[in-house]
Amino acid sequence: MAVLKVGILSCSGEECLGGTISRLATRKVLEEMTMVDTVTLCLPLYNAGGTEERNFASVFPTISVDGCDKLCAKRSTEKYSGRINGSIDVSKIIGNENALNTRIVRNRDLKEEHFQMVEEVAGEIVKSISNLSPDAYSGKSFRGCNCGSE
Amino acid sequence: MSDKVKVVPCSGIGKVFGLVAREAALSTVQELCPDKAETVCLAYIVTGDEDVKEKMKGSDCITVDGCPKMCASKNVSLAGGVVVEEVKVLDTVKDHKGKKFGSATELNDDGYMVVNEIAAKIEKRINEIA
Numbered sequence: 574m575a576v577l578k579v580g581i582l583s584c585s586g587e588e589c590l591g592g593t594i595s596r597l598a599t600r601k602v603l604e605e606m607t608m609v610d611t612v613t614l615c616l617p618l619y620n621a622g623g624t625e626e627r628n629f630a631s632v633f634p635t636i637s638v639d640g641c642d643k644l645c646a647k648r649s650t651e652k653y654s655g656r657i658n659g660s661i662d663v664s665k666i667i668g669n670e671n672a673l674n675t676r677i678v679r680n681r682d683l684k685e686e687h688f689q690m691v692e693e694v695a696g697e698i699v700k701s702i703s704n705l706s707p708d709a710y711s712g713k714s715f716r717g718c719n720c721g722s723e
Numbered sequence: 724m725s726d727k728v729k730v731v732p733c734s735g736i737g738k739v740f741g742l743v744a745r746e747a748a749l750s751t752v753q754e755l756c757p758d759k760a761e762t763v764c765l766a767y768i769v770t771g772d773e774d775v776k777e778k779m780k781g782s783d784c785i786t787v788d789g790c791p792k793m794c795a796s797k798n799v800s801l802a803g804g805v806v807v808e809e810v811k812v813l814d815t816v817k818d819h820k821g822k823k824f825g826s827a828t829e830l831n832d833d834g835y836m837v838v839n840e841i842a843a844k845i846e847k848r849i850n851e852i853a
Contacts (some may be wrong), residue, residue: 585734586764587745596736600828613736617794645763645766658731679749680742680829713809 577609578660579702580635582616584646591640591663591672593680595686598663598694599638602702619653621651630654632679636701638694639663641672658709659701663694685690727761728849729779729804732787733764733795739824740789740812742833747812747841748787755846759853760785765795768802779804783852785845786810808848813843 583599587593603611614635618626626665629635634676636652636659637647647660677683732748741790767775770771780849786795787810796809815837824834835847 583736584764584766585736585745586766587732587734587749587762587808588764588767592764592766596734597828599736604828613734615735615737615741615794617733617735617765617769617798618792619792621792621797623794640768643767643770645764645770649766649769675751677751679746681746681835722816 578612578633579705580612580614580633581610581638581698582614582630582635582650583638584616584640586640586645587678588675589640589672590674590687591667593640593678593683594667594672594690595638595646595661595663597680598698600697601691601695606699606702611702615647619649624685627653630657634658634705635718636661636698642669642672648711651715658705658715661694661697661701666690666694666697692716725761725778726733726782727759728756728807728853729782729784729799730762730787730849731765731768731784731795731799731804732762733789734826735789735794737827738789739827739830739833739834740816742789742830743812743816743824743837743841744787744789744795745812746830746835746838747810750838750842751845751849756849756853757840759777760845760849765798766809768804769799771802776802781805783807787841787845788812807852809844810845812837812839812841815844837850 734742
């Protein structure tokens with residue numbers, strides 16, 4: 574039986590709360606979702622020569638999670654792997670003011686309200702995974718073959 | 724353009740040392756040296772946008788990497804930043820053999836102890852150059 578595998582790429586932006594929420598929501602889905610095999614990919618590795626990362630996203634369905642409307646994770650994935658199957662803009666879920674908060678960014682400064690935001694965004698990631706076309710898993714929409722070549 | 728030293732962590736999402744790097748960098752720019760240092764989103768640097776290249780070009784940067792792939796350092800250099808110090812989390816961690824530091828989601832007390840040690844090293848370097 575084919576393994577249902579999905580890649581989640583978080584921006585993890587260090588400048589504002591949106592990046593922290595994107596990172597934690599991605600981690601939450603990774604740790605708690607059991608229906609499909611979720612894998613997270615290191616975004617900085619794309620540019621630093623991470624061929625495994627680039628090939629994964631060109632073969633398996635991939636969802637980007639961005640903390641703000643610059644959509645860095647989405648754009649970088651499209652640039653290096655060609656296409657993306659789902660995209661989440663955290664600022665649209667928690668609001669721009671929260672997403673661009675530059676005072677509360679560290680994990681240790683987060684309060685209950687921020688963990689609620691993590692829950693909400695994690696829910697959206699799961700929804701996005703649920704909405705993936707069956708073709709994304711079956712190979713019909715793959716750009717490359719399973720060996721990872723383009 | 725800000726002339727603050729840019730402290731850029733890898734924030735690697737798959738391993739605890741990515742979170743250590745992130746927390747150490749944020750501790751430095753928010754608490755220890757807010758007037759001399761700032762951070763820039765590594766994901767933004769990775770996009771290669773002209774705006775971020777302009778921001779990074781010629782800037783003194785300290786990178787903090789959680790694994791030997793050195794993604795923060797490589798990406799900062801590619802964007803035109805001048806890496807004056809490559810901080811490797813593993814260099815500090817090796818002094819604490821046998822300890823667990825938490826997970827990539829949440830650090831424990833030992834994790835934050837390492838964060839504070841690394842942040843102090845970064846602060847020292849910032850005070851030397853700024």
